[in-house]
Amino acid sequence: MPVLSHLLRCCIGAFLVLLLSLGSAGASLAAGSDASPGALLFEQHCAGCHINGGNIIRRGKNLKLKTLEREQIATVDAIAAIAREGRGQMSGYADVLGRDGDQLVAEWVLMQAQNAWTQG
Known part of the structure; x- marks a missing residue:
């Protein structure tokens, strides 16, 4: 169970990083279209x-x-x-x-x- 919990936290963390990078890239593209x-x-x-x-x-x-x-x-x-x-x-x-x-x-x-x- 601890391995599954750790894996889930890593996936959630990676997902959040991806969302943040997509958001900032979108803002940069919109600002500098x-x-x-x-x-x-x-x-x-x-x-x-x-x-x-x-x-x-x-x-x-x-x-x-x-x-x-x-x-x-x-x-x-x-x-x-x-x-x-x-x-x-x-x-x-x-x-x-x-x-x-x-x-x-x-x-x-x-x-x-x-x-x-x-x-x-």
Whole structure:
């Protein structure tokens, strides 16, 4: 009986590990369904405040196309400059985005804004 009990505990433990790994893999795939470098950089460094193009700190400073156009920053270069150098309360991210990371994020952000931030 002790062997059967031990075997059952091992199977349950393995099953739980499998469930946890499937859950985290699914969450990663859902979060990064667009595996482009710009999307990955955005997810790592920007999405904490700019979820789906919004802004959890200052609602009016979002990444929606209407806002980008109103602020006259609806270009890759303008968005890249803000990502790199910061603006207002937002710090610059040049160090963490790496070489050309600002451009990659900006291209992805502008594409998302033009598509009304619809994912998938």
